[in-house]
Amino acid sequence: MAAKKKKSTSRAKRSRKSTRKQHRLTFWIIGGIVLLILFAFLSGNKSLITLYSLYETRRELIEQKEQLQKENEQLLKEIERLKHDLNYLEKVARENYNLKRDDEEVYQVVPKKKE
DSSP: OHHHHHHHHHHHHHHHHHHHHHHHHHHHHHHHHHHHHHHHHHSSTTOHHHHHHHHHHHHHHHHHHHHHHHHHHHHHHHHHHHHHOHHHHHHHHHHHHOOOOTTOOOOOOOOOOOO
């Protein structure tokens, strides 16, 4: 009877060892798959890093587009004002282009130099 117990215990040890090997193998296979998936997500043209960078670039371009649209609207309003408001046109011409009327004299004021 003692011999039978030894055989059954050695079979149990063998089956435990084989299940441990199976568990280790399964663990390494799953770990390898996880590493491959992580590598795929973090490298290449469609990696998470690249996608995030493209998202940030897109967001910046949308903000720039909105800014340019506002500026364009202001410039269109100014064009309309220059076309229809002669007083404004005269003011801009005097300030920006140093123009004067025929009957006017322009005096240039030069500040004194500090000595």
